[in-house]
Amino acid sequence: MNEQYLEILYKFKADIPVVSVSGPLPEVPRIVRNINDMVAIELSLPFYQWDTARGFKDLPESWNEQSDRQTDILEVLRHLESNKPKGIFVLLNPPFTGDDASVMTQAIQNLFFSLRGSRTYIVLLAHEVLPEGVTEIIFNLEIPLPAQSGVREIISSWLKEHNILLSEEDLMSLTRSAQGLSQQEIEDILAESKSKFGVVEARETAASLSNFKVKKLERHNLTFAEKPEVPIGGLAYLKDWLSMTTKLLTFEALESGLSTPKGMLLIGPPGSGKSLVPKVISQKWSVPCLVLDISTIYGKTNASAELNLKNILKMAESLAPCILMIDEIEKILATGDEISLRVFGTFLTWMQEKSALVFVVATVNRVLRIPPELTRPGRFDVTFFVDLPGEEDRVEVLDIHLKKRNVQFEQHELEKLAKKTPDYSGAELEQIVKEAVATAYSEGYLGDLKLEHLLDVAERTIPVSKARKEEIEKIRLYGEIYARPAAPKSYS
Ligand SMILES: Nc1ncnc2c1ncn2[C@@H]1O[C@H](COP(=O)(O)OP(=O)(O)OP(=O)(O)O)[C@@H](O)[C@H]1O
Ligand SMILES: [Mg+2]
Structure with a gap:
């Protein structure tokens, strides 16, 4: 955690007088303290903290005590420029909005050049994204939420400090639940638990930590996916790829950040099991699966969409290792205007550069909207075409859904049913099983579901492949050209 502060120190030592720092809101007091301890003390300089509400916490000597303008940021910046008082000045959330926004930007630019050689150093500790005129010249340092090992350390030291001994298993469970929270949040919840029960x-x-986290994720429009209700039937090539990738996920590989898989893009007709895939991977890897509803990042005003997405991705990284499921990713381009292009760019850069194991499973529903940048190498590890199940896969899918309802059929019966359901999707096969079971129940055949029940419902079902023939054909055409088949080819 200390590298960030060292970096600020090096910048100041190199006479770069203004830096910006961003971090999670609950961590702000700690960040301020660390800048004092690790930068100001190290440079033997006085430390000053300013915010819009109270002005300076301790007034710099150079400031005229009579003046009451210290809550006016422009006044403060002018003072720093003309008096160049020696010290580290942390400015909390300096306001860059409103009428003075461009004046503020100009003032910061001026300081960046004029404070050199004066030992007056400024840290803009901001919660919001700063204007381009500032970010272009001023280096921004991100203080991330603690990663898994950091969280474990925070909990262990807190427990040690309070003379509480927990088993390794309990420590692991608390760590998992606390991941995604800031140090302050974790310590507060531990303290609350201790005060409530007398012990931890x-x-x-773990439940309090998880509940708190779920609420926090919801504020970022993220939810946890439910466990899969069934295993995946068929899709042999996709499963092969998954087994191979799972072997690469050794502890050593993850720790060293090497060969971290980035994600999988899934293209295919509706109901073919695309949304089932990330849930099954999450179960196979024993990691949580986060669900992002992409439309929520564009709120009432598109303007904050980029910031929303950045926060979401930061949140997901803090929960690593995890799966991030994004359905209908083509929606990220929303209106195709400048803002959505920027949002899309932010996503692509993140995909390209991320080192944490946030395995993105994204699905595409409208192939005509797929921007080519999405499928370029370096973003997703693989793009699979998840077609409607072929005959053999249908046997597997039917068997899975029948077994889930405690019904077992002979192989030849399943094959007969599979033959009668060409181009039916997995979701439709599931529906047939459900309906047939319900019919059998209503006819008093419970526990004695006949093949005829299933064949009967199948015959009455019109599959999407028929109802939306042209659309499915388009998807197939695209999938065959641009993606890898998820299953051996066998139409109808
Ligand atoms: N290959 C499969 N094996 C087992 N069940 C399947 C399979 N494909 C689909 N299903 C069943 O159908 C349900 C719906 O499928 P799912 O939501 O994953 O489809 P989808 O491809 O995401 O569809 P959409 O494009 O409409 O979002 C699954 O939850 C599962 O119960
Ligand atoms: Mg889906």
Whole structure:
């Protein structure tokens, strides 16, 4: 965690007088403290903290005590420029909006050039994204949420400090639940648990941490996916790829950040099992699966969409290792205007550069909207075409859904049913099973579902492949050219 502060120190030592720092809101007091301890003390300089509400916490000597303008940011910046008082000045959330926005930007630019050689150093500790005129010349340092090992350390030291001993298993469970929270949040919840129960009861505390996290994720429009209700039937090539990739996920590989898989793009007709895939991967890898509804990043005003997405991605990284499921990713381009292009660019850069194991499983529903940049190498590891199941896969899918309802059929019966359901999707096969079971139940055949029940419902079902023939054909055409088949080819 200390590297960030060292970086600020090096910048100041190199006489770069203004830097900006961004971090999670609950961490702000700690960040301020660390800048004092690790930068100001190291440079033997006085430390000053300013915010719009109270002005300076301790007034710099150079400031005329009579003046009451210290809450006016422009006044403060002018003072720093003309008096060049020696010290580290942390400016909390300096306001870059409103009428003075461009004046503020100009003032910061001026300081960046004029403060050199004066030992007056400024840290803009901002929660919002700063204007381009500032970010272009001023280096921004991000203080991330603690990663898994950091969280573990925070919990262990807190427990040690409070003379509480927990088993390795309990410590792991608390760590998993606390991932995605800031140090302050974790410590507050541990303290609350201790004050409530007198001890830190692992199960209760893990539940409090998880509940708090779920609420926090919801504020970022992220939810956790439910566990898959069934395994995936068929899709042999996709499963092969997954087994191979799973072997690469050794602890050593993850720790060293090497060969971290980035993600999988899935193209295919509706109901073919695309949304089932990330849930099954999450179960196979024993990591959480986060769901991002892409339309929520464009709120009432598109303007904050980029910031929203950045926060979401930061949140997902802090939960690594995890799966991030993004359905209908083509929606990220929303209106195709400048803002959505920027949002899309932010996503692509993140995909390209991320080192944490946030395995993105994205699905595409409208192939005509797929921007070519999405499928370029360096973003997703693989693009699969998840077609409607062929005959053999249909046997597997039917078997899975029948077994889920405690019904077993002979192989030849399943094959007969599969033959009668050409181009039916997995979702439709599931529906047939559901309906047939319900019919059998209503006819008093419970536990004695006949093949005829299933064949009967199948015959009455009109599959999407028929109802939306042209659309499915387009998807197939695109999938065959641009993606790898998820299953051996066998139409109808
Ligand atoms: N290959 C499969 N194996 C087992 N079940 C399947 C399979 N494909 C689909 N299903 C069943 O159908 C349900 C719906 O499928 P799913 O939501 O994953 O389809 P999708 O491809 O994401 O569709 P859409 O494009 O409409 O979002 C699944 O939850 C599962 O119960
Ligand atoms: Mg889906």
